[in-house]
Amino acid sequence: MSWVNNLKNWERLNESAEYMKRVYGDPQAYMKFDEQKFVTEREYYGDVGYGECFNSQDSGVQCEIIQGEFDPKQLPYDKRMKWHFREFCYKTSAHGIPMIGQAPNIYYRGVWVCLFATCMVMLYLNARSVLDKYHKNEKIVDIQLKFDTAPFPAITICNLNPYKQHLARSVALIQRTLNAFDGAMSTAAQEDEEKRQKATDEAEEAASRMRRGVTIYEDLKKKWKTLDKFRMQRDNLHLFEVGLSKCACEKESEEDEEEQQGLYDDYNDPEAGITMPPGKKVHECKERKYEEPEGEDDKCLCAFDRNTEDAWPCFKIPDWNDQQCASCTADAICQLNSTAKVRKRIPCKCNPLGQCVAYDRTAPLLHIWQYLAGAPPTEDPNFVKAMGFEGMKDEVAIVTKAKENIMFVMSALPMDEREKLSTQKRELIQKCSFNGEACDIDNDFLTIVDPNFGNCFIFNHDHNITKSSIRAGPMYGLRMLVYVNASDYMPTTEATGVRLTIHDKEDFPFPDTFGYSAPTGYVSSFGLRMRKMSRLPAPYGDCIPDGKTSSYIYQNHTYSVEGCYRTCFQKLVLQECDCGDPRFPVLEDGKHCEALNPVQRQCLDDKMGALSDLHGSFKCRCQQPCAQSLYTVTYSPAKWPSQSLQIQLGSCNGTALECNKHYKENGAMVEVFYEQLNYEFLEETEAYQNLETRLKSRAWLSQFFEASDLPEAVLAAARFMEEAAQKYFNKRLENAKLDIVVT
Template sequence: MNRGPPNPRMFKFQPNPKVKNRFQDEADLRSLRSFKTDFSNYLASDTNFLNVAEIMTSYAYGESNNANEKEIQCDLLTENGGIEIDPTRLSYRERIRWHLQQFCYKTSSHGIPMLGQAPNSLYRAVWVFLLLICAIQFINQAVAVIQKYQKMDKITDIQLKFDTAPFPAITLCNLNPYKDSVIRSHDSISKILGVFKSVMKKAGDSSAEASDDGVEYDMDGITIQAKRRKRGAGEKGTFEPANSACECDEEDGSNECEEKSTEKPSSDNDMCICAFDRQTNDAWPCHRREQWTNTTCQACDEHYLCSKKAKKGTKRSEIKKEPCICESKGLFCIKHEHAALVLNLWEYFGDTEEFSDISTEEREALGFGNMTDEVAIVTKAKENIIFAMSASEEQRILMSQAKHNLIHKCSFNGKPCDIDKDFELVADPTFGNCFVFNHDREIFKSSVRAGPQYGLRVMLFVNASDYLPTSEAVGIRLTIHDKDDFPFPDTFGYSAPTGYISSFGMRMKKMSRLPAPYGDCVEDGTTSNYIYKGYAYSTEGCYRTCFQELIIDRCGCSDPRFPSIGGVQPCQVFNKNHRECLEKHTHQIGEIHGSFKCRCQQPCNQTIYTTSYSEAIWPSQALNISLGHCEKEAEECNEEYKENAAMLEVFYEALNFEVLAESEAYGIVKMMADFGGHLGLWSGVSVMTCCEFVCLVLELLYMAVTHHITQERIRRRENAANEF
């Protein structure tokens, strides 16, 4: 083999300990060092081959000189004219040093090769100093990059898209949840309304006593209104005679008496007959029974108010003799069939003072207490009705207004609606039967153009004559929401009055939020305990879910205003413990929004509708709407619809919508680019350089593991040899 001059950095001998004692002569050692290190003037003729042979037999490459298991034992390998060392024949430490030196020579990182090629220690120290400065500077920049990435900043992009916006779902409810004519047959409701009537009367009496003798004065001190306002016949529904307990003041010479409709008369002397209006629950005037006489009247109006003589100019053919009952002076007459039974008001309202069919505990459970504020009393009565009707959803649906009774006419995009198919029933605990337009998620509806003519136009009839006494306003509750969302009419709804055409102009916004780690929004389908099954997650629904869970945990029953969880029964209206527990914890956990008790995030994808409202008097005198359910004359129908109906318009103000989308401000790609830029700036390191370092670490680990395994095998062999 033709061998060139060996590389002094890679060619090193180790003495064999068995023959180490042969070379005690210092000259031999100097000769050996010269042989190992000085090859600059190498000539084949200058070589003492006998001496070299003796040295080669006395020294070996590393610890594997006698490794007979190696298939090829070759100390020197010639490649490209140079001498290369087989690293597997070096000792463990020499192999690590050899690999580190090779890495320094071959790495693509800047500066590190200068360490391996440094001619002296000063040169090497300068490069070590420079490498440390660059490493420190890189670490500072890397920490800043990581901190910037960990902030998880977001960018909100706002786009205005000129595209066809999907039409939302519209939920319509009557402000009166249940029909008064039907719900009074319910025992619990009858008790609640009886107590409500009594409490309202006491509150009115206490307010009257607190006033200045119940008399109002104008600026000049002249009396302008008595304590009790006598409403005109045009303000009432229909009158009928009714028996009532009364209190008459004989001293003032007046034959009128003060009714006590909720009290049962103790004797006939305390009984009066009053003109009673079921719509307003007002009984006036009242006179003693003996002061009323059965007679006939020549004229009666639609309110059943009659007069003994017809108006002047009335033709004889138009005069009809109607049975009526008149007070002694004949100034006030009511239409009444003489053979018909007279209504007893204490039975109609229930015996609210003694309540033979309601216990003291049940009355306390209703929670009226010593309330004197009529607004608070009405609010509590509404809550009691919700509790009383929570047992059966089917019963609530039957006692509330039906679809065709509420919705009379409808059009969308200028075309008539199919009321049966286009509206879906949703039973709401607060408003009874509600009806959702555009409920089908598989059907895409959109407005052809902007404006009220191309939106939803619907005419609704609320039938105010059948309202509960707890209904404070007459009209419609409207909620605009996405198809996938529950409407929440009690929270997000708008009230529209009767006798007006109410216009709701809409604009749509689409929100797209980033989930963790950039934000804390809730992705679709990630909530398992959401009580509004079948609907998309919303923040309001989350808070109600959390509130319901807390109430069930602390009271053992569920709040009937929200869907229950796991089949838990709702709190009973007349259960004092249930009501007190619910009332107590409702106030305690009322501030759950934003507290540690309930953490509800925004949904990642959300559609928001903003509205603008305007109204106009409806119907006009020129409008003939007798084609509806009204079969009277046009003027009478207009008057009836003013009192009982409302017209609604829901439309897009413009055929464009906003899209608000969050995006990451500093992502992993930008962070890696900044890392690469700083590494390249300070160290000239690239991805391939990082791979080189990884390979070096793996090689060193492999060498360490194999070294320890080899040492363990040798130790076992030596132990086995010593045993024999």
């Protein structure tokens, strides 16, 4: 078999195709034979290399299996690298790579290279997408509807009136605060009345100037007749008197005087008590009855009715004349002249219109602005300024400031005294039932003192006892009959009713923030739906398992976002103002800001302003709790009580109709219940965990490679690197030898 040995010892071939032809033969040789040369089968196989062993029957002679074994190192570097690449293409089972090696020409090979590159790009993009989602720490929210009995929440109920008026006024500082509040409200009411009167006067003046042919005197007469007729129709007669008031008595322009010069001549109306002298000019004044005159020039006389507080008409003091009237009516409206015989005339004052009012000239003139002010108790201006009422003109803002002042004052009192000043448990909650059974009001309700609402009472407060509704609907929830006693409300309380808060028994109720108001005279039904939340902490979410710290101001309750914000703000105020906001609790080593300390109150106001500034320096980071129960509330009212209801509530000794009216003004029914005996459970889970990410990555890789492809690729890469390194070192060795020869 010398020809095989000769091939094995072949040292150099110019082309790889020549080598394959020498080893395996030319696969297209059958197409290239000479048509004129006919050989036998034995001769043919002998020519192509199978030789003498063909058709041999001698068992001692076997055909040697032809193997293309040779040393690739004998090939040049470029040929050797191509040979390794083709060997890898023939052996691997990865998609596309064998087709690259078997392509008959460069065009087919280019197409397969593009397809393989496209698939590799898709593989990279999908793998990158999986890894990006994993690194984003995405999460999935699983929503489950659980048909199970939900635990009943805690219910906190408060009276909208924080303190009883007759008890609160026994506190000296509260009494002074309410006096300042009354004064501020009176001043604001006067200014509002003046604004309305000024607007009315301007409108009337504009309308009168636009009208032509209709006299001002006719308007005055009509107004007086209507006013007099209205007063006489009332059950009790009204008594007019002459009073002093501040007025605006600007003279009319010459043009208006010329237009009105002949409009008042020769007019008499004895029925209305008006006798207008011929050619008399009238300059009526605009009253400012709520404002105190600054001097004699802005004073005028008006016909004033104490019952309706009307002051009209008004004229300058010299325009009123002392007269002796012939007769006067029961409401002191007099007639200067009479056709009947008069035995004794009555002293009176008459205005330029000829309308007269009885006046005996001995009694002092009424100061209308003082009468309308009601002479409220005045407070020291410094106290009014300290309370923040100075310069306030809006009634709603004044009420808000008064509530804040009351909280400041009450925060200085001990907790037990504040509790005594507020509504007691048995006074507010008259009757109660849960699951159709009567409550134990003394034991089932826990009393807490809230800065805004005074005493509040929590139902289902015991952490060791779990209460649940046996069925859905109002009959199997919490039903309370409450009595608010509106007759003892503070003047700062704007509505009658109760405040209701629904929360977990471990949470603080925060009735001022999360509460619902239920009015008197109605059945207020609150339907509940519970939703439980289970959130993921970092890095998947932003919740906190337990955010309660030693500085948390609601120590007896669990952590909440609202409690965190209040704690953060209170901590800031304590650090910079050396006192705490009275709206929030303070720890044992802290104290609340004083009501009459202007420095502390100004500091607190500044911090409140910084809190409302979006770009301020005050920032709090408060995270959601990882476990939380949320309640969705549906409210529906109905009038209460019905005419047929026979029930005793509060103190009422009148008839059934009177008691029913009393209950509507002071009582209410409150119902809290589950609408359905199921609840939602929302749970956050990781979208991509470590194991799932690995499995997805393997799935994508398996679509392109089998298990053995990766080692093959690594081995081929190692061979290429080995060949490249060997070439590099051989070249350096040759260069070194060449340098030695040269030297």
